[in-house]
Amino acid sequence: MAQKQQDQELLQYESRIKVPYTWSVGEVGSRFLMELKENRKIWATRCPSCDMVFVPPKKTCTYCFSDIHEWVEVKDEGVLQTFTVVRYETPLIPGKPPYIIGIIMLDGADTGLVHLIAGVPHDKVKVGMRVKAVFEEKRKGHILDINHFKPI
Amino acid sequence: MNGVEDITIIGVGQTAIEREKPADTFADMAYEAVTKALDDAGMSIDDIDNIVTTSNDFWDGRTISSMAVNDAVGAGLGKNITTVEGDGTFSAFYGMCRILSGSYKNSLIVTHVKGSISDNIHITNGIFDPIYMRPIGLDSLNTAALQMRRYMAKYGISEEQCAKVSVKNHANALKNPYAQIKKTFTLEDVMDSRLIADPLKLLDCSPISDGAAAVIISGEESAKKHKNAVKVRGVGYCADAYFLGDRDLADANALDMAASRAYESAEIVDPLSEIDVAEVYDAFSYMELMWYEGLGFCAPGGGGKLIDRGVTEMDGKLPVNPSGGLLSGHPVITGGLIRLIEACLQVRGDAGDHQVKGVKTALAHGVNGACGQSHCVWIVGR
Numbered sequence A: 001m002a003q004k005q006q007d008q009e010l011l012q013y014e015s016r017i018k019v020p021y022t023w024s025v026g027e028v029g030s031r032f033l034m035e036l037k038e039n040r041k042i043w044a045t046r047c048p049s050c051d052m053v054f055v056p057p058k059k060t061c062t063y064c065f066s067d068i069h070e071w072v073e074v075k076d077e078g079v080l081q082t083f084t085v086v087r088y089e090t091p092l093i094p095g096k097p098p099y100i101i102g103i104i105m106l107d108g109a110d111t112g113l114v115h116l117i118a119g120v121p122h123d124k125v126k127v128g129m130r131v132k133a134v135f136e137e138k139r140k141g142h143i144l145d146i147n148h149f150k151p152i
Numbered sequence B: 001m002n003g004v005e006d007i008t009i010i011g012v013g014q015t016a017i018e019r020e021k022p023a024d025t026f027a028d029m030a031y032e033a034v035t036k037a038l039d040d041a042g043m044s045i046d047d048i049d050n051i052v053t054t055s056n057d058f059w060d061g062r063t064i065s066s067m068a069v070n071d072a073v074g075a076g077l078g079k080n081i082t083t084v085e086g087d088g089t090f091s092a093f094y095g096m097c098r099i100l101s102g103s104y105k106n107s108l109i110v111t112h113v114k115g116s117i118s119d120n121i122h123i124t125n126g127i128f129d130p131i132y133m134r135p136i137g138l139d140s141l142n143t144a145a146l147q148m149r150r151y152m153a154k155y156g157i158s159e160e161q162c163a164k165v166s167v168k169n170h171a172n173a174l175k176n177p178y179a180q181i182k183k184t185f186t187l188e189d190v191m192d193s194r195l196i197a198d199p200l201k202l203l204d205c206s207p208i209s210d211g212a213a214a215v216i217i218s219g220e221e222s223a224k225k226h227k228n229a230v231k232v233r234g235v236g237y238c239a240d241a242y243f244l245g246d247r248d249l250a251d252a253n254a255l256d257m258a259a260s261r262a263y264e265s266a267e268i269v270d271p272l273s274e275i276d277v278a279e280v281y282d283a284f285s286y287m288e289l290m291w292y293e294g295l296g297f298c299a300p301g302g303g304g305k306l307i308d309r310g311v312t313e314m315d316g317k318l319p320v321n322p323s324g325g326l327l328s329g330h331p332v333i334t335g336g337l338i339r340l341i342e343a344c345l346q347v348r349g350d351a352g353d354h355q356v357k358g359v360k361t362a363l364a365h366g367v368n369g370a371c372g373q374s375h376c377v378w379i380v381g382r
Helices: A026-039 B026-041 B088-100 B120-125 B140-155 B159-173 B187-191 B221-225 B253-266 B285-294 B303-308 B335-348
Strands: A002-005 A008-011 A042-046 A070-074 A077-086 A099-106 A113-117 A130-135 A146-151 B008-014 B050-054 B080-084 B106-114 B195-197 B210-218 B230-239 B277-279 B361-368 B374-381
Touching: A026 A042, A077 A113, A077 B140, A077 B195, A099 B140, B008 B026, B008 B221, B008 B335, B026 B106, B026 B210, B050 B088, B080 B088, B088 B106, B088 B210, B088 B230, B088 B335, B088 B361, B088 B374, B120 B140, B140 B159, B140 B195, B140 B285, B159 B187, B159 B285, B159 B303, B210 B335, B230 B253, B230 B335, B253 B285, B253 B361, B253 B374, B277 B335, B285 B303, B335 B361, B335 B374
Parallel strands: A113 A146, B050 B080, B050 B106, B277 B361
Antiparallel strands: A002 A008, A042 A070, A077 A099, A077 A130, A099 A113, A130 A146, B008 B210, B008 B230, B106 B210, B230 B374, B361 B374
């Protein structure tokens, strides 16, 4: 690919960067994801100092830096705090646009879970709507073992 | 050397912000900004005793990208050069701290980015946690949309109020020779522009841009009498939670804290009355309204009314983004440093056609991270 500026050809090169990574999920994250896979349950951690309940679970409290060891189950349904209807196509999301992303405050949790919203026309989604997790039939220990949240 | 009261900004330089600069390498852009800043300060590279370069490896497409421009920024052989990955306001903060350490006298801060050369959706997806957030397809656009909706829902802010920011800043950009987009847009143009991710529309979003910028910060006693001397009166820096669900996206708590620190140092009690002009990080229209609140120009939720009342227009009580802001050109990384440069030019009276009259105190604001995760606030003045 070349462009011309005055008499000089301007060259450009295409990148060939493609670097594989293997990320450790960690003990806490692995337990959370395996509960999704094995039991279709959503587990959180609770800070012993400030009582905040984290989903996804944290090993260290965001708010007070305490070590967290206590696990609590939260419900697989909650309240939609915000959402967007994404209109552009991206290979990063399965399916065609428009698709909906939301932040859900699950019952029993103090932090929001970012996830996909589906099973509703995009002009019917509302902040404050109650939604429930729809699990994949075949689960592999991944955040997308919850396929999406649907309004109830 | 005691504190920020001994710090002076004496040179600034920026390239034109453009959609793409196919004729320029990263080094070409950095060199242009650096030589402009040196010329502005009336200095040679020999007067600089340390350099802070700033870039992002994902945007550049190479690792340790900040070290790859060392020849173009005059680091030569043996000069102390260090790097920051983040917004330019943070590297300026670091450059200032190096002087305050007592080890250096003159810091050269350089930032560069090319948004044009890769895929912004992929790059900004890389901001997020790979286990829980990336698989959802998050990127800078759709997370901004989540924040905009949350902000509107919590405080009753309207899409029109957000759109007014875009109208104002684009109008201001007509008078800034460095701006990328110089075009007048009406409220209807913004409201009718293509939906990107509801409620974000195309003209609520800053464009993809290339650009570089540089500033020279001095701790020399003689710098206080330099023809360009702009005094640093206060700087504050604060970061919020990384996970989006760990904070209420409607509130700019980290900015509130960063601003409070800067105001305390600058002895500012009522920012709306005491600051004459502000350059803030308007990556998206709604953000400018949120930043009004975080900066204490109004109470939380008051950003919509502030723009309705015209307070932040060029002829208002506190003009915000007379340069046209990022909505008129957004080289990431460089974005905040340009805000600082513009604030300095306003204090000097050198802002040209977009000069605000009688500026004694100016505010510059930089952001790094998704949905305004971290903020740096500078108060500069005569």
